[in-house]
Amino acid sequence: MTDRKDGRTRVAIDGPAGAGKSTVAKLLADELGMLYVDTGAMYRAATWLAVREGLPLNDGKAIAGAVAKAEIRLEKAMTPGGHTRVFLDGEEITGQIRTKEISRLVSPVSALPEVREVLVERQKEIARHGSVVLDGRDIGTVVIPDAELKVFLTATAEERARRRVKDLERLGENADFEAILEDINERDHRDSTRTASPLIRADDAVELYTDDLSIQEVVQKLVDLCRK
Numbered sequence: 001m002t003d004r005k006d007g008r009t010r011v012a013i014d015g016p017a018g019a020g021k022s023t024v025a026k027l028l029a030d031e032l033g034m035l036y037v038d039t040g041a042m043y044r045a046a047t048w049l050a051v052r053e054g055l056p057l058n059d060g061k062a063i064a065g066a067v068a069k070a071e072i073r074l075e076k077a078m079t080p081g082g083h084t085r086v087f088l089d090g091e092e093i094t095g096q097i098r099t100k101e102i103s104r105l106v107s108p109v110s111a112l113p114e115v116r117e118v119l120v121e122r123q124k125e126i127a128r129h130g131s132v133v134l135d136g137r138d139i140g141t142v143v144i145p146d147a148e149l150k151v152f153l154t155a156t157a158e159e160r161a162r163r164r165v166k167d168l169e170r171l172g173e174n175a176d177f178e179a180i181l182e183d184i185n186e187r188d189h190r191d192s193t194r195t196a197s198p199l200i201r202a203d204d205a206v207e208l209y210t211d212d213l214s215i216q217e218v219v220q221k222l223v224d225l226c227r228k
Helices: 019-034 041-055 062-070 100-110 113-127 139-143 157-170 177-192 215-226
Strands: 010-014 035-037 072-075 086-090 133-135 149-154 205-208
Touching: 010 019, 010 035, 010 041, 010 177, 019 041, 019 133, 019 215, 035 041, 035 113, 041 062, 041 072, 041 086, 062 113, 062 149, 086 177, 100 113, 100 177, 113 133, 113 139, 113 149, 133 139, 139 149, 149 215, 157 177, 205 215
Parallel strands: 010 133, 010 149, 035 133, 149 205
Antiparallel strands: 072 086
């Protein structure tokens, strides 16, 4: 799968919320000794920053300006498959960006063209150096459209809602399955119909449904694809 003359490999994993992209991408990167870049966490950090600063969540220029001035640093998860550690201007906000409120707000914020412009440029810069695994909504279509491997990871909305309930319960939050399912359906619609970098499968991406697969089974399928 390494086609570049410099020997580097870039893997782009796209898909809707709750499909398991982040967990799979982290484990894949660990397995292959590659750098994992959690782009979703970057958008969550931007959303958290906007909320903290009291910025209107539809003011793309103001949010992008705040993000451009901020240092968003990602560090490897403490445990295999765990959430990437996220720091904003030196303060760890890993837990704060995973709350139900931020999950609800991140989709409209991430759809703002000005915000995407700032963060996509940072993601492209990271992808220029070394072998990387990136996951998100537009990695294979916008961030690294020339990636050596593109994967579109997905699952039914019901399965993704069940996973989200478990995540929230682990954080000690109450979770209502029907409300979360409704949020996921609304988010899917927003993500796939937004003007800036909508969620679509790249023509040359491998599509993989994860409903009936364990995390390890999904990771192994991607390892096999990378080693072909």
